[in-house]
Amino acid sequence: PTTRSFQSELCSLFGYPVAENPTQVMIEAAFRDLGLDWRYLTIEVQPNHLENAVRGFRAMGFRGGNCTLPHKVAVIPFLDELTPAARDIGAVNCIMAHENRLIGENTDGKGFLQSVQAIDTPTDKRVTLLGAGGAARAIAVELLRARVGHLTLVNRSVERGQALAEHLNRLFPNRVTLESWNGDYPIPADCQWLINSTSIGLFPNVSERVPVVRDSFRPDLLVCDVIPNPPMTAFLTEATAAGCRTLDGLGMLVNQGVIGIKCWTGRDANPEVMRAALERVFSE
Ligand code: NDP
Numbered sequence: 175p176t177t178r179s180f181q182s183e184l185c186s187l188f189g190y191p192v193a194e195n196p197t198q199v200m201i202e203a204a205f206r207d208l209g210l211d212w213r214y215l216t217i218e219v220q221p222n223h224l225e226n227a228v229r230g231f232r233a234m235g236f237r238g239g240n241c242t243l244p245h246k247v248a249v250i251p252f253l254d255e256l257t258p259a260a261r262d263i264g265a266v267n268c269i270m271a272h273e274n275r276l277i278g279e280n281t282d283g284k285g286f287l288q289s290v291q292a293i294d295t296p297t298d299k300r301v302t303l304l305g306a307g308g309a310a311r312a313i314a315v316e317l318l319r320a321r322v323g324h325l326t327l328v329n330r331s332v333e334r335g336q337a338l339a340e341h342l343n344r345l346f347p348n349r350v351t352l353e354s355w356n357g358d359y360p361i362p363a364d365c366q367w368l369i370n371s372t373s374i375g376l377f378p379n380v381s382e383r384v385p386v387v388r389d390s391f392r393p394d395l396l397v398c399d400v401i402p403n404p405p406m407t408a409f410l411t412e413a414t415a416a417g418c419r420t421l422d423g424l425g426m427l428v429n430q431g432v433i434g435i436k437c438w439t440g441r442d443a444n445p446e447v448m449r450a451a452l453e454r455v456f457s458e
Pocket of ligand 1: 282332423
């Protein structure tokens with residue numbers, strides 16, 4: 175006779191397409207390291223099946239999960255509740271099941287904040303954020319909640335930049351300005367953190383340059399990138415050559431996983447185990 179349970183606890187990632195997303199590798203490495211009999215499944219969900227997929231998630235007792243493009247906004251009507259951050263960001267990338275309710279959270283910005291806080295304090299910092307897409311929106315909200323002093327948004331498309339700046343100024347009055355991005359952007363003399371949250375540099379476009387005036391990097395700047403693959407982007411290589419401190423996008427991804435696992439299991443995962451699992455994948 176055996177008293178062993180053959181029923182693993184389940185988490186999932188919903189996306190479309192999703193096959194190239196390596197989140198499963200780092201989350202399952204953390205589950206194993208914690209000695210948990212939990213699985214994290216990468217599941218392709220077509221947009222027209224999202225509602226049924228969330229029904230299935232409930233019916234099969236999934237404990238939590240992530241959702242990625244194109245579901246981050248579309249999933250909201252199928253959930254029971256949003257965290258304040260998810261509400262402010264207007265998108266969900268993390269779902270937790272709690273007493274038969276599904277709660278939508280957004281860990282994109284929190285993952286970034288946690289990794290940057292390991293090197294510097296956000297309070298009163300003057301931050302320049304390149305990009306105005308989903309990642310920028312999440313990072314901006316969390317940085318403003320963490321009391322950065324001023325945020326300058328810089329985006330190629332003026333309409334998208336304006337829409338984000340207006341949204342942020344409604345939530346955090348007078349703390350955000352928008353600058354246009356024509357040609358190489360000169361980093362402002364009073365900027366302390368410069369963050370690339372555009373998709374420039376993501377594999378396979380690894381040699382694409384973030385258009386920033388090369389001579390305007392200063393050694394006292396902290397330069398951050400959201401691109402997880404490859405972690406050492408051309409942008410960070412330029413910043414390193416200029417003597418800046420840098421932060422890569424792998425830390426943001428790993429910390430999102432740590433936050434997700436805490437939400438689902440209540441346990442503190444080991445970020446080093448997770449980062450090593452991802453690094454193995456990216457070096458395959
Ligand atoms: P979006 O498509 O929502 O936004 C893309 C942004 O990049 C827009 O601001 C767009 O500007 C800008 N952009 C793209 N190409 C160029 C270019 N050639 N010149 C200037 N601007 C450009 O994407 P997301 O915000 O969702 O994601 C952005 C990146 O963040 C992705 O590469 C993703 O991998 C990464 N990411 C990393 C995470 C992590 O954990 N490390 C988590 C989430 C995302 P415009 O408005 O003008 O088009």
